[in-house]
Amino acid sequence: MTTTAPPRMLTGDRPTGRLHLGHYVGSIANRRALQHSYQSYFIIADLHMLTTKNTREDIARSAGNARDMVLDSLAAGLEPDLAVFYLQSAIPEVMELNTLFQNLVTVPRLERVPSLKEMARDAGKEEMPYGLLGYPVLQAADILCVKAHAVPVGKDNAAHVEIAREIARRFNHLYGETFPVPELISAEVPSLVGTDGQAKMSKSIGNAIYLSDSPDEVRRKVRGMYTDPKRVRADVPGTVAGNPVFVYHDAFNPDTAEVDDLKERYRTGRVGDVEVKTKLADAINAFLDPMRERRARFEGEPGLVERLVVEGTERTREVVRQTVGEVRAAMGLDAVYAAFTAESRRPVSA
Numbered sequence: 167m168t169t170t171a172p173p174r175m176l177t178g179d180r181p182t183g184r185l186h187l188g189h190y191v192g193s194i195a196n197r198r199a200l201q202h203s204y205q206s207y208f209i210i211a212d213l214h215m216l217t218t219k220n221t222r223e224d225i226a227r228s229a230g231n232a233r234d235m236v237l238d239s240l241a242a243g244l245e246p247d248l249a250v251f252y253l254q255s256a257i258p259e260v261m262e263l264n265t266l267f268q269n270l271v272t273v274p275r276l277e278r279v280p281s282l283k284e285m286a287r288d289a290g291k292e293e294m295p296y297g298l299l300g301y302p303v304l305q306a307a308d309i310l311c312v313k314a315h316a317v318p319v320g321k322d323n324a325a326h327v328e329i330a331r332e333i334a335r336r337f338n339h340l341y342g343e344t345f346p347v348p349e350l351i352s353a354e355v356p357s358l359v360g361t362d363g364q365a366k367m368s369k370s371i372g373n374a375i376y377l378s379d380s381p382d383e384v385r386r387k388v389r390g391m392y393t394d395p396k397r398v399r400a401d402v403p404g405t406v407a408g409n410p411v412f413v414y415h416d417a418f419n420p421d422t423a424e425v426d427d428l429k430e431r432y433r434t435g436r437v438g439d440v441e442v443k444t445k446l447a448d449a450i451n452a453f454l455d456p457m458r459e460r461r462a463r464f465e466g467e468p469g470l471v472e473r474l475v476v477e478g479t480e481r482t483r484e485v486v487r488q489t490v491g492e493v494r495a496a497m498g499l500d501a502v503y504a505a506f507t508a509e510s511r512r513p514v515s516a
């Protein structure tokens with residue numbers, strides 16, 4: 167089937183909490199930039215959430231989390247007229263695609279995906295749940311169900327996109343050209359350290375600055391940030407490389423002259439942490455201010471988020487149904503039942 171439609175991108179998050187600065191640099195900055203040149207789909211991946219969080223309480227919280235995430239995304243610059251937000255679990259055809267794709271990848275291949283072991287460990291699982299091992303396959307179903315060309319995601323998800331590419335190629339090879347092979351679009355800043363200096367900003371670790379944090383919360387979190395532990399006084403020379411406060415200055419402070427000056431004085435023991443942190447909190451707040459304004463504007467439109475999710479889900483479901491129809495036809499699956507239905511309609515001869 168040929169199409170003149172614009173290329174499509176698909177990305178999204180599990181509805182487990184609010185979006186933070188790590189999400190912004192890892193993926194949202196790209197989403198923002200790409201939304202003008204791609205038809206953009208944003209998945210609220212609640213089925214993926216179930217691979218590590220599947221209690222009734224987790225599920226009950228997901229609607230509110232999803233709402234917050236959509237609002238955060240709009241605040242961060244996604245445009246309600248361009249973005250298609252949808253709820254994964256409301257499109258059961260995705261699970262059908264997942265089942266079919268499960269035969270296009272091997273267990274050892276999935277066992278080599280590093281992020282899955284990390285997720286299992288972080289969720290306190292001693293053994294790998296079957297669904298979690300299949301996480302990238304379900305993600306491939308998400309990506310391919312809208313025939314996405316581009317997938318802007320953070321570092322953790324790069325290996326999953328690679329699996330989606332392999333599944334697309336394998337499907338095309340076995341059953342005929344059906345899917346574009348999706349491109350990974352990776353972030354400029356691969357991942358952001360946490361405020362505590364741990365490798366990754368993460369809501370589960372509690373070391374995140376949220377896009378929705380108030381100016382006071384930002385100041386409080388920045389004041390408590392981990393810095394060079396060897397620097398016990400302002401006149402002790404400190405290390406800049408890898409120091410979270412300077413990583414954040416580089417990411418969020420556009421005043422490079424100020425940042426260079428702070429770094430120079432830090433290295434030579436001529437600046438206190440208070441000054442470095444006060445300037446950082448100011449920079450982060452200046453970065454978040456436009457988002458705060460947008461959030462207030464969208465919050466002032468009651469029902470906006472709900473309407474976007476419902477319209478987006480209906481729209482996406484239409485696209486997915488079409489894709490699943492093509493998939494079943496390409497595989498020859500439709501013909502199997504059709505052999506029975508055709509026979510069953512034949513008049514019974516005496």
Ligand code: TRP
Pocket residue numbers: 176177178179180209211214304305308309317319323326
């Ligand atoms: N795996 C993503 C996460 O880390 C969520 C997700 C599910 C996703 N399906 C996707 C991202 C498809 C990009 C494309 O939360």
